Amino acid sequence: MPQLEIKNLHVSIDDKEILKGLDLTVEQGRVHAIMGPNGTGKSTLAYTLMGHPNYTVTAGEVVFKGQNILELEPDERSRAGIFLAFQYPVAIPGVTVANFLRSAINARRRVANPEDKGMPIPEFRKMLKEKMDMLKMDRNFAGRYLNDGFSGGEKKRAEILQMATLKPEIAILDETDSGLDIDALRIVSEGVNALAGPELGVLVITHYQRLLNYIKPDVVHVMMGGRIVESGGPDLALHLEEHGYDWVREKYEEAA
């Protein structure tokens, strides 16, 4: 089973160290959630995994299938089987959702086989229809230009549809604190729940305890001060919901 192994990750923004030796392993087939108070570096972790240029890795590695993915371009990470959801996806007027997805699928097929001629259109249509039905999406959606005039919820749906069609082995979703209403949370969690299974490892990063009322994680981690400081089962999320982060902060500060 492939797994994403984050080892001793140190990341700085403008010479300020944000991630300070983060260790985490996400296995295919399990759902992991990272929670933590604002400003602890959750989004920094997501952006670093995506390869955002503002985030400088000063130490550590992220290994997937024997490769340090930090050395790969974002598109190479995707073709390796890692799905990174963008919080603010760009609009591509002129490119429909369907065409975008078909290009992405074909790019991945060509990695497996450089001679590949692409997924035949009837097969693609059938697959897309199945995925859209599974995600309870309106058929018209596939013909719209990607993210062009999409509402927040529609962008989320487009993201989940990408995940469903690209069939990644590991998916990473950062549900940052701004602009996520309860509908968007519901769309993301229904999508993740529909797709979760032995073939998919998920890392959901969230500030909202609420999200975990919808997504049932196998493992919950608490991030504080740029590191994972606690890990546990789903009951850890419930405990945080009830008691907040103060007890973690006290424990962590005592240890530091």
Ligand SMILES: Nc1ncnc2c1ncn2[C@@H]1O[C@H](COP(=O)(O)OP(=O)(O)O)[C@@H](O)[C@H]1O
């Ligand atoms: N572009 C940036 N430039 C400078 N500091 C930043 C930038 N982005 C985030 N930070 C700082 O990095 C820290 C972690 O932020 P972030 O990763 O967004 O945390 P979280 O997602 O857990 O709320 C915060 O102190 C924040 O102010």
Ligand SMILES: [Mg+2]
């Ligand atoms: Mg964040």
